[in-house]
Amino acid sequence: DQQVKQNSPSLSVQEGRISILNCDYTNSMFDYFLWYKKYPAEGPTFLISISSIKDKNEDGRFTVFLNKSAKHLSLHIVPSQPGDSAVYFCAASATRSGGSNYKLTFGKGTLLTVNP
């Protein structure tokens, strides 16, 4: 059972426009969420995160929104740039579960293409 879902395998936007990447989760124990960006032939790199005590976190052009009641988060990139073209992974963890349950669960990723 997939606990973190990214239902859009790909997204194409024009340079300067907004990119919105979506992520849904099913595990109500998840309380910390992260977005990673991955370029071809490189490892994923951390982009932005949000704790379940917040509903929004902003870092420059990147904003993550969390809707706990809907178990949904989204990543907004404004304005989109060609260098943002990459695969974006949503990830979640259950930090308050104790024990060794700190590991991340990743979604399948969304390929974002920003066209000049």
Place this chain on the structure above:
Amino acid sequence: NAGVTQTPKFQVLKTGQSMTLQCAQDMNHNSMYWYRQDPGMGLRLIYYSASEGTTDKGEVPNGYNVSRLNKREFSLRLESAAPSQTSVYFCASSNQEGVGEKLFFGSGTQLSVL
């Protein structure tokens, strides 16, 4: 700064061969991880080591073994490689516990098993 270093970057094996993927981090992180990435499957955790001296199974541990050699190094071993283990393997490390894991990844090892 090197961060997380993985070797080799590419490897081709025949079915039944064994090999060890090496990973080292220079950030003094406590936790280390091995993930595999397959098309359409995202990143799946194979094994992790929450701290030096401990290892635990992740989501897809079958066919693999790991060794946390010291705080810096975490190796992944395939004892008898199978075509189903063709994948891109990523090592990662982190130093945050109980807050939310921010992982730092290596650049990956592309493994093909023929």
